[in-house]
Amino acid sequence: MPATDARIAAVDTYDIRFPTSRELDGSDAMNPDPDYSAAYVVLRADEPGEPEGHGFAFTIGRGNDVQVAAIHTLRHHVLGRSVADLCADPGTLYRDLTSDSQLRWLGPEKGVMHMAIGAVVNAVWDLAARRAGRPLWRLLADAEPEWLTAQIDFRYLTDALTPDEALDLLRRGRKGAAERTEHLLTTGYPAYTTSPGWLGYDDAKLARLAAGAVADGFRQIKLKVGADLDDDVRRCRVARAAVGPDVRLALDANQRWDVPEAIRWTNALAGFDPYWIEEPTSPDDVLGHAAVRRAVAPVKVATGEHAHNRVVFKQLLQAGAVDIVQLDAARVGGVNENLAILLLAAKYGVPVCPHAGGVGLCELVQHLAMFDYVALSGTTEDRVVEYVDHLHDHFLDPVVIRAGHYAAPTAPGFSAALRPESIARYTYPGGAFWAADAERTEGRTA
């Protein structure tokens, strides 16, 4: 990366909300009316030639202002720091942020404050990859194992994963990386699609979208379940008929059930040969997931999008609670913490099938999955990245899906940057869309 005396001069935050609830896109058993939103941060240097670093936390509407306020609270850790130093070692900032003792009390390492840390840390990685002129997945895949290991905070992990074990996994992961990079550039990374399966869609739309997904090359689709068992039986029948016996059908309960109910409900749908049941119960319930897993096999148990930090993932693996690790790019403390989670999964031999969707989660997480394939797990077997066809047009470097695969990004960065015109239009409450919306509402009630 180029030498520079540049320092971070601005940590700008934006409350960006998209009015997705009006279309019932994204509706599930726990989230009937999400307005997909981003608490968005841009790091700007004091030299005009330096790129910006973009990052965000994903929320679903109300409270996005609280998330923005949390990011704002971190800015004194970033302002004035050397851009070159930050990019050479994002791990130091990550540890400074998680070690701020006063802010730590608000978590620790969970919820609003931890997602804020993730947004800022990811913005630094976006900046680092832009300065290096490379997509993040390549920056990570080409990095020295020693350097990657140093990016991880092993606190609370050493009973399951030590730095030496991580280093060993990363060194072994590099064998064959060049061939896998070529394969990835040619073929892409397998995706599955959730777009057919939202609860708000009727059966005809479900059948049409499910068949369309298979025609588009997807080998797995996902259905939201958990609101009503009779409905779910019918919808599973419709979906299975539409995709045929050989395409995987994943189910997602979005935390709807208690443990006994999760077992009953999943087993009641077993006849449709579901591949996994996702978020069957509270994301905090490691022992609950383990109990569900024992009772619903061979249906697999998947969770992780709401697992709030590496300690939860550690326990899910220690307890044998999951068949599938669904890390999320913007829920935990950024790339650094996700490196730890990828290594934990590699150590336990459990496949990672990242959560995506929302605002920009597909854009971010593809980089982590591709790094994992090229330089850690070395395989895409039983691995797929979620794909949802929402809101990609708002990004400068949107994901590209071809024949059911994510095309490997080639633009520099973490694919995190929203278009300036989208930021302007959807900033809440003052952006053009929301201002006009408020006027419409006033017009109706006047």
Add this chain to the structure above:
Amino acid sequence: MPATDARIAAVDTYDIRFPTSRELDGSDAMNPDPDYSAAYVVLRADEPGEPEGHGFAFTIGRGNDVQVAAIHTLRHHVLGRSVADLCADPGTLYRDLTSDSQLRWLGPEKGVMHMAIGAVVNAVWDLAARRAGRPLWRLLADAEPEWLTAQIDFRYLTDALTPDEALDLLRRGRKGAAERTEHLLTTGYPAYTTSPGWLGYDDAKLARLAAGAVADGFRQIKLKVGADLDDDVRRCRVARAAVGPDVRLALDANQRWDVPEAIRWTNALAGFDPYWIEEPTSPDDVLGHAAVRRAVAPVKVATGEHAHNRVVFKQLLQAGAVDIVQLDAARVGGVNENLAILLLAAKYGVPVCPHAGGVGLCELVQHLAMFDYVALSGTTEDRVVEYVDHLHDHFLDPVVIRAGHYAAPTAPGFSAALRPESIARYTYPGGAFWAADAERTEGRTA
């Protein structure tokens, strides 16, 4: 409670910070310089004769503004609600708050957003007890078991505790309640003190305060540990010499260690006969606590002040990870969720020794412990409430400690109200103290 047509007309929030870091009060291995703070909320009705309801989340400084913003985000759930209905059934509001699907994404049920819910729910209980003209512990202890059971959200709990089991525990708990109430009013509830043991104190101050605590009637003191083992060995020796062999000496590591280190360090201090080791590792690490507990017995394992919701407590009990449940009055979703935690502890037969200190945590949590004694567990054996002599003078109904016991509160409410003059003086950044402080700082740097 009196009938009324009153409705909630205001949900006022305050960012209140006390400059405790300047005295090293409250210093421990993870929190070297806390400014004890309250994200404070007052519910006000639209009729002048109605009492106010006060509640708060406790933080340690930076980020208290984020916590206040989170409370502010909840106000649309409270404004305009009937005061009588809220007080007759706080559980409906509690479930509305935890079920707000958009805000739920920011947790779920953890961190900043969940503490905000706790502050609002506790303010409703304060209001309910004031309207009833009774201290909260008596309101709870005299309530019908059916009504108390209906105050609990059993979601994610039914694999460990069902509504029927809860009802049975509460019915059995009532036997002898009248005698225990009398005993409590006469004798109070046992306390232990953390005031001698902060890391920032030198050995002479530690010895003096430890001996003083015993002279004041305390039968247990607590030492902060975890920064340096040699220091801890010396400080344990000083403390044990000061209190003699019969007073319990508890240790608190404030999450400082990984699992292997927690085991080594605790066992290295075992010669001083510590009663419990508190927060030996990450508060999220249920399996880690279980491993530590197996390896350090007969030293007991205690945790809970950072356990973020009832699902974590459920697992700590299911896994046999704790000897002592240290619930906190302001970390989880308020009285309703703490009723669930008390019932889980009762079901598993594990004593509850609540966390306190900070700003007003002693004031709040004494009510929960006293309810537990009078109407649930029925005993104070091996049960003590933490006491720290910080900031009580700022409260209108401060705790009263006599001979190492909390005197049972008699004033109506949840003891949650700060003095108006303290609110005015310590509001950040505009209150008189902080405004003058900013002027002093500017004077020094000019």
